[in-house]
Amino acid sequence: MSDLTSTAGETDGRTGLHTSEAAKQRLGRRYRAEARFKWLGAGAVALAALFLLILLSTIVAQALPAFRMNYVTLPVDLSAERVDPADPGAANYDGIVNDAILAQFPAVTGRQERRLARGLISSGAPPLLRDRVVDGDVPLGGTVEVALPLDDFADLYLKGLLAEEGRVQRLAGTVRATVEEGAATLAFTDAAILDRAREAGATAGEDGALALTASTASLLVRLDSGVFKLTGVAPADDGARAEAAVLRPLADAATAADGEAGLRVIATPEGQRKITDQEVVWIDGLAERGLTQTTWNTIFLSSGASREAEMAGIWGAVVGSALTMLVTLALSFPIGVAAAIYLEEFAPKNRLTGIIEVNINNLAAVPSIVFGLLGLAVFLNWFNLPRSAPLVGGMVLALMTLPTMIIAARAALRAVPPSIREAALGVGASKVQTVFHHVLPLAMPGILTGTIIGMAQALGETAPLLMIGMVAFIVDVPGGFTDPATVLPVQIFMWADFPEPAFQQKTSAAILILLAFLVLMNAIAVVLRKRFERRW
Template sequence: MTDLTGGNVEQASIHTSEGARQRLAKRYRGESVFKWLGRSAIGVSVAFLLLLLSTVVFQGIPAFTFNFVSLPFELTEEKLGLDNSETSLRRANFDAVVRDGIRDQFPTVTGRSEKRALSGILSSGASVYLRQQVLDNPALVGSDDTRLEVPISDFADLYLKGQITSDYRIQGQGALRVDRTDNGLRLIADEPVFADALARAKEALRDQAASLRAQQSGLQLSLNKTRGDIKALQERIPAETNANVKNRLEAELERYQSDITVLEARIKQIEEQTKKIDSRVANPGLGEDLTGEMMSVLVYIDDAVLKAQKVTNTTANVEEFMPIDADVTNVAADQWYIRVLEVPESNRKFTDQEIVWTDELVERGYVRSGLNTIFFTRGASREPEMAGVLGAAVGSALTLIVTLLLSFPLGVAAAIYLEEFAPKNRWTTLIEVNINNLAAVPSIVFGLLGLAVFLNYFELDRSAPYVGGMVLALMTLPTIIIASRAALRAVPPSIREAALGIGASRLQTVVHHVLPLAMPGILTGTIIGMAQALGETAPLLMIGMVAFVVDIPMGFSDPATVLPVQIFMWADFPEPAFQQRTSAAIMVLLGFLITMNALAVVLRKRFERRW
């Protein structure tokens, strides 16, 4: 007995010894690392979701508001070119009305290109928008100073939302003299009031030099690489036997050689430029031209706005953006200020002049910022400010209606047959396997099916919602069948036995008892399938629903596009205003999806039954 007890003590030491304790500590470290890995895996998903949603929301929110300009427009019949008949109002010359409406505000603008730039502050869709208002209210014709709203251009809108450039002001630090010469206006001061602007200009030059050097070294790299490629090609060409390939390679070689000449010239050019800039930077007292690559300096004197072209510490050559009264010669320190627009003019699509004009319109109280009604009431457009999601949303709705009408009855019927009636034989097994695999077929393959069968073989309409609906119906069918079968299976056999027991036929049993009980589950599955179909893009690209559709589709065979495809198309446009509208359209799409899924969740919660 004693040695057995001794044996036990020895065994106990295996798990409580110092070594075991140390091993245990190590094992626990492994444990916490593992747990931490799991937690960070969840964290990555959550962080990504937040990043994605916040990017979309931050970018999309501004697109929900828009700036409208309400100007007094001259809507006389003469101006519109009307000849008394109601019908011609549609073809009336609203372009001229809009053009003159904005020009009347700035009578001092004279040059052709300046005038065109001025009209550009308003959206090119302004005339369309104005025409619609007049058509809605023909009584407006005849008045000559009715104030009507038209959309501002996309860049003016971005500027007003503070997304074009940041700026800051410096109050005037001394008196100015206005010197009118033949070469234009010049502002002269006794103190170095423009020293700050000059310093910033030198700074910008230094940055320019730095970026030129970076560019040069980049070019040098690709030059070296091209030289290497040429060498490789020159060695390869003689060894090549296939004549076709040889021709191709020779053409390539030629291209590379011409590339080299271009590269070398460019590098030389950059070198010279850099040298010039360096010498200017080295001399801080020297006056500088303020080019488009630098920040813009605007001088405000009362109503006048002057843009500095060239500054020294005490002088500035300026261009008149808003004219200065001819009799002004001396300006006290508190009567003027400098405004600096930080983003260089060449880096933005909205010029200093346009900024000044827009500011002026705001100051006169013509600009109103409000809900972007255009976005919610119009179809696609090449102009971001005139583009809306309604067309795509209606297209989506039409497509989904067709999808629902086809896939719901078919899916439920198939599920009922497979779950309630089908004998277990090779044929039904085949159908089952087939449905499971169909659910995993890439959506684009359904697009190929639609293209080859519906469009090419049956010659149905391209871009039509009913074809899109058919393709999506085939795609969602497996989802609905699988969900419906699960719902039918959840109905306990006792219900069926009860119905069969009192002499109902199998079909009556299913229709009267099983199906109603399974319906909430079936509907939930259907909604989820519909949500999938709503977000689907690829198969619709195949059947031409990527068409540019301006009109809002009114029927199942009108050319249409759908929300996700609209997002896809807009994402391709480079304009920042389109980027915002893409995000806004994504928000609309996600809004629909959230609604549908919430509906599914409510349905599930409401009718969930535990047997």
């Protein structure tokens, strides 16, 4: 008896099984392991949030410039000699716009320079002006100031996205410019221009002269009203001398001028950007005269696709996506819910229903392009439905989302407690009344969750729609379910493949709009879930 008592006392003492030093060490290791697991989980969540933040911030930063657009206000001749008031749509608006922009640069005479100056205005400006005149937004009868969209490269330059500019500084000493036959010779009393040329990457010759080419930074010297681009700099006894091209002539056709000058460095070499130094000087001149302005890009938000980046819009794809999603929802939701109700509540449990359930689960994992091939073979080639139409796109996406909706709806129905069914049947309700009056309302929040998952998947699909022709270039905004259309994912896919830098911004902006479309769909689903939610 005393042995048992002694053993029990030892077990309950400090040297017991659960209070020994080894036990405390084990307990400490377990607590530390749990803490490490907790911090690893929190770190994983933080890392995922960081990556998401980087992704969204990158998209937003690239997309924001696409929502702004630069216009130039020009005096446009809309007199009776240029535009017939009886038929304003028949006028030569290309010539009207070209004359308006060339009038801003009277010194431009060469054919190549005139073509370059006309390129500052978007090629979509003449049709836009014609539509405004025909609609009565622009009055006829004389010279009218009209804001016209700039070309995409001029627009990007004004946004600061096309040319990396360096410092702008005033040159020490004085500079004398002598112009002869379109070329200029500049004499600098301060030799510091040689250092600027070396910093720009100029190559040195045997005589110590520095050559500036299209692969070096551009050095633009502004003297009086003239702007000169340095092409070569050499040391001189009284400072330095430079050969230069005349980008903007001196005032009043002067051939010489001297005084203080400013130096502007464009760090991005001319050969590595889509805008020349001559165009830069012209655009800066328009901006200095207050003729350019930045406004909200209504063209992007209200028009369809275009080959010209500055005229391309997203509204056609938005309307196409909305019409396609309506067809998808109208077909997949009732069919999916009805199939789920039958399989879960009414279908007998036999081999046939087992095969159907297995096939539904397998269809949920089939690549989406297979449904595109099915739509191409059945809807287009067999039923001869219109190609590239929201009707066909919605039918294809409905087939793709049906398995997901059926599986989610069955899970929601299965989650309703059996006591609900038993209580309904116990008070005399029929099987149909039990399902539609009691089970289905309680399962509706879960069904809506599955629906929004399927619709979100359909909204982001591209491959099945490419197979039925929705990759076609569609300029007009669709007006119905059978009109040719495209959708947001396909539009993003097409813009991402274009080489123009402006389309890269529009791609990011279209992604933002697609995300906003998805958030709107989720918000509607949340509202509907709250509306149908019931507690038991």
